[in-house]
Amino acid sequence: MSAPLSRKSFLTLTGASLGAAALAACAGPSTSGGGTTDKSTSIDWSKIKPAATISFMSSHPGKSRETELKLIEAFHAANPDITVNLITGGSNYEEVAQKFQTAQAGTEVPDVVVASDVWWFRYAVSGTVLALDELLNAVGVSTSDYAPGLISDYEYNNKQWAVPYARSTPLFYFNKDHFKAAGVPERAPATWSEFSEWAPKIKAAQNSASGYQNAYQYPAIAGYAGWTLQNVLWGMGGSWSKEWEITADAAASVSAMQWVQDSIVKDGWAGVSSKNAITDLQAGAVSATISSSADLTATLKAAKEANMRIGVGFLPGGPVSASPVCPTGGSGLVVASKTTPERQLAAAKFVTFVTNAQSAATLSAATGYMPVAKDADISAIVAQTPEFATVVDQLKVTRTQDFARTFLPGGDQELAKAATKIMNEKAEVKATLSDLKAALETIYTKDVKPKLKS
Template identity: 40%
Template structure:
């Protein structure tokens, strides 16, 4: 009788299982390598223009916008969408909370690159838009804005110019900010100081002993936060005030005497002179009276006005011995290059609408970010706001008199901000010798440029 092979007498051997797995693995290995194109460098360099005849395109009926709602602006953004759809009922806008901050949005946007899961409009902060651009992820807005007859000359030249590279604009300004010097007017009065911010950092140094008497033992005359997208922003003001800069175009200049002097200044601010202290939420500590003053963004003005129980003073960032300079910052909005022309057109219409004089004034009024249109800065809405809340005026005036576009090492070199933050934190948190801390950053920045920027330019 032949031996029957029944299920109970057959069980897959280890070889069977391995064979099955091996076949699958082989198939996977053959299909796994579907990532970037290997070999060519520079082919992702953004194209000179889209070359699309926009007049022949019909805008898409639905677009998606990825935002982190800067300045707790979700409701404001929803209102902007309502206003847009009232004017353009044929286009609906889906607002997606795609991160808690600029960095999270950027990480998600980059990770989604090459997939269909991309937005039609995306937050593009000062330290991220250039990376999107060299990766070929966003399109220039010049041609599409020309087709839509957007009055780009009315954008504040500094704020619009921040997104300019290679003769093109790669985003439009949206929630734009600058650092401001906020102070507690009651503490200022109690310390016998004039009702204004210090004109220079040296003046704050003179005022510090009187202010120290107004704060608790664990407080300080000035609160400064640390962390990425922040430390290297406010430090730019101190660096420029000493006559230094992070870089001259692509050449890192952190070992110049001026840069080292700026590092020494911030070192002394925290360690030798103990004028400043760090805080995890400096605005909350300032509101609680732990700090007499704080460096904050214009975007937190509305929030501070709501939370502080004292008269809030807003002043320009102080000057240094070699002059002045306050960095612009915040975010713009960019249109991904891989979307269909229909989606891009609808997104550009929405972008132009949101940043028109009336809506930028509304956004500014609701958040404290600066209006991005010159006409809006002196328009009716903003004038009424300046009258009722003069602190708003400070940011706009500072933009006109002290604004300076940021150094490329921070905003154009991928991870440049992170590298600079490491150096500043070395000085602030560990008290490392500034010359040593700043010198250590140069090779890191140069390497990041060499690997991540140069091949794409």
């Protein structure tokens, strides 16, 4: 079922959008709309006056609400004729998606919306957001102003559907004091094999500590297991998919997920967080975990307050691939299509302002998100937080996520279900991944393949 299609333009819609039924497949809200007809190309933007008021719906990723308010204040100072109202759409990207969907049934929709790596594509194919090419040109901004590896993530059908905003990579976070006590190097492991040699020593050195649990804590499955587990799969030669070919039950993928299960059940040095693995690390209950770079600033601050030494490093590689084994993630900003040209132009001004070089550096400094603007000056951030250099350096060796997670409607939820069975319920790995493959192929065959360009 694979097809030789490029990352930038692998789909061409044949008339109607995927629609509500397709987008609702398996899980998650749909965002049905009027298809992907690009309304922006029929407008002479030079004759449009920006609206006086627009709204921005966000989940405040990386606990960034105060930073977002500061960016809005700076935008208003530069554009005094435009007021931006910040709307809390929920505590995560899925809740924002649900509220954005609900708004489609009414007459008022938010003008700018934070869209995660698994939601922007659904918005694009359902016609609920506007292609930004003409709008960017109208406000004098080029896609070349953004980091190439980030802006290109939002290209579909040769059009630009979002700009990068709160973008992250997973990082390997570890307790240096725990590593020192175990007599292992105070650095991130180069490979998971290396860490599996360290882990029993790390756990043994901490067994007497009150409340101590594991040498390693897998992130909570509800917190995007399908995202972080790509690292282990890729390093061991597996994957969720190769373009549209589902490879979740390939031998290498089964071997990788068996290793994950063994680290928890058989070897006993790893666990799965029930809520937040980075919080477990901050509490001293575990020695290492993987979490978003967006957690960097808050984690280092908490560690300092607790007199704890936390280090960060690249994600470990595997016996097949040492690099690149790190996925990018996070969110971009989209502009709603169900609104007026005046509001859309004002929205474009805002979107490009809060992602320009200065604003990107401001958000990065406050959170740990990657600087999305190509010319963002991060020297001050690195001077204050040397660990931030790891975020920027790892961006150079990232890998595009598997289609099964980002482009199959409901695919991420299916990955989480399989991970739950393997990691928490001790299910047989091969059978679980075979079931996962069948579920993903059903989504592909029913909801995606009919819209692929032949």
